[in-house]
Amino acid sequence: MSETTSGAHLRKSLGLPSVVAFGLGYMAPSLVMVIFGVIAVASAGTSATVFFVATLAMLLTALSYAKLSRHYPVSGSAYFYARRLLTSPIGFLVGWSVLLDYLFLPMVAWLVQAVYLNAQFPDVPVWIWMLINAGLTTLINIVGVVLSDRVNMVLTGTAVFLVLLFVAYCLVFLVHHEPSDYVAPIWNPLTTVGGVTAATAIAAYSYLGFDAVTTLSEETRDAKRTIPRAVILVIAIGGVLFTAVAYVMQLVHPGFDFGKPGDEQVAGYLLSIQVGGQAFADWTNLAGIVAGFASGLAVQLSSSRLLYFMGRDGVLSRRVFGWVSPRTKTPIWAILFTGLMCFVGMGLTTDVAYSFINFGAFTAFTVVNICVIAFFVRKHRTRRLSVLAYVVLPALGACVTVYLLTQLSPTALIIGGSWLVAGFFWLLWLTRGFRRPTPAMSADEYGEIPADAATRPLPARELEVIDE
Template sequence: MTTHALDRSAGVERFGYRQELQRSLSFRDLVTYGLIFMVPIAPFGIFGSVFQAASGMVALAYLLGMAAMMVTASSYGVMVRAYPTAGSVYSYAGRAIAPWFGFLSGWTILLDYTLIPGLLSLVAAVSMTAVVPSVPVWVWIVVFVVVNAGINLTGIRSTRRTNTIALVGALAVLGLFIVAAVMALASGAGRGFSWEPLFSGTQFRAGTILTAMSVCMLSFLGFDAMSTLAEDVKGGPRQVSRGMIAALGIIGVLFVVQSFLAALLVPAPDALIADGDPGGTAFYDAARVAAGPWLATVTALATALAWGLSNNMVAQVATSRLLYAMARDRQLPGFLAKVSVSRSVPVNGILLTAAVSLVLGLSMAVRADGITVLASLVNFGALLSFIVVHLSVLARGLRKDRPRVAGWFRCWALPVAGVVILVAVIVNANALAQTVGFVWLGVGVLVLAWLAATGRAPRLSGIGGAGADADHLAGHRG
């Protein structure tokens, strides 16, 4: 039997589920989804924060961040081929380690997925207020949330078409900036060519770079959400694994290039390192040096639309799929497992995600540090979930009665390296995020205890039955 046939035969039906979501996404659609979620121009919005944290070596932070995410993507690829369901880390940990561990993993990543749409709406609203001062922040938040929910409710095909248009627009603005920046540097603008954005012997400290990585990881969040589309993509889980690597490689190169050029054009780099970027305008200031006020306005507007519409849209899709997967396993209220027959989308999951985004966005809009707080929490939840994925791969490898999913390098060396890197990043992360993140995990433990006491202890469909056969089948594909 061929590998492709094996992938097809190891569908969700073998885990005790029905295939309710329509497989309508191609490999190109999947990569587009990942690029949109990560946003090709994501560094525009947080460039100043990463620059300060990295002591100017912003391109190095993005380069190492891409390497760390590539290692994590490898483990996601192993697990999505073994368990091709929509639950992502929730399903992987639950099946590879234990159902209760899967619940806690799903609970942890909910902190990431549930907060991301609210964060994106808030960032975009603040950016739009800078462009159109007469419209208050809360109005833009409502607009972004409602528009995204409306498009997602019409079906995954509408989301796909909108994604393609948004990606083309973001790449066009990025290309415009790159050309303008290169021409400006060639004409003597900025501080001239230097390798300092990649490495500075006088500024380099391991702790400094790890802290910067904990900030810039926000730009990479989204490749993992591609795993939630395992039941939407044509060709099965093999395509998801390939799509993650492709999207990360493309986006990583774009991040390094744009941050490198912007770092050379920043008007006052020493002041940015010392005082930070409270207004969030560091990248736009660099664009102004490159080509004038018009480019600063274009890049600011592009950031608002990318974060508030395209990125927010796919974030809602990923969150609704996670809610759907946990609800059909009775770990969340059953109404979240409802799928529209005509549009093949988890309707209630989308509506709940929109409601939470609206409440979070509006409540954080009145805080001066609202964006910082949300961003820190999102990063912390994501990094913990990435560690769990690596642990899930290692747990499968320790089962001597099961064939190996892939070679020793992907099943042992890379997961161990991934855990070490991510733990180091978490240790150097924001203290508030660490506190709230572990409090959220503690609440998850209480919820787990309540589920067990009420006879709803975590149990994934197919474990010990058809799912075991699929697990064994998946083990021969490496």
């Protein structure tokens, strides 16, 4: 092994419950309470239907991730799939696009936490909360994935408990305040297909992160079975939770009139006061903020793994990003780099920060669906593959994610497009005007990478590995 890898590899220590918990922590279970008011306004009071439709829409892409993670249990996720099944240059640009998403997601998670903590404790500036959040998650992730797993399990469990506690208070409230219409949260006279569709595009952002569990493939036991199951379970559990909570909240507050302009932004907090009183709302809000720390932990973990994979691949610096500590079995420099992104977030608002990430996420989702179809084209003559599972459903998934891309703000599209252009020029430099092959790697079924993999082209015979 070269000194850049130190002979160390990521530690396989995660099981199905841990991987699912990371995915749920990434998605943040309490997010449905945060964006409920916005969804209710956009859908004319049918938020439950919106989350149900969003779950089905994102499930199409989740099925594609599940298929490919079974065939290719490697941490590169969309980046690796595109390189294997499309072309190396396309894979590079997909990885570059995803990098925009994964680089700024930790920053967004810390920024949101800092803003909420500052609202609860206004004497402490946002930038100090940013440093505290980023510092703690970075330290935990450096120590090792075992500690990260334990902390995430506790915090995600706490977050789910708080959401269920809020639902319990809502149900008690409904016992004493009988709803006049149990169907209205699903469909009412003001509901339109266009309104539900537009609101679904907003709600789909709540599901970002289900794909991140594929970045843990090389740290998961029996990844070929565990990761596909985890991807589907994360979407299923998150979707059921979001839909059920939205339905109950819509019964407590029918319609979409929240009083003063802007109150829809804090509808979840207002409903907490309505069903449990001011003290209940304040304590659950604080506890929810603390539990939301799990999102930053999970986001940074997956982001650092993508940087590690691209560094190991030679697309980024192997000596820096492709190095795993022999002691902690973690890519320390990749983790530290993501931690430093908190300094970028100090000068941004949450709206601008979110615009950085959505472009990369939906671009990756679209390409992964296309990769499943490409897999079918390559393999249908040598194995029995379902046209429905490998062509029809991925095609529908690609249509959905392309639609979501078109719903992004002009700012998001400009930032994303500019980032892609920068990536193209970086690829042009790496390949010396495409006179050299795009840096590529090969991996065996355990994710082991030859030391010289990033400096040599990918042999054609290795395109067939990991095809169970």
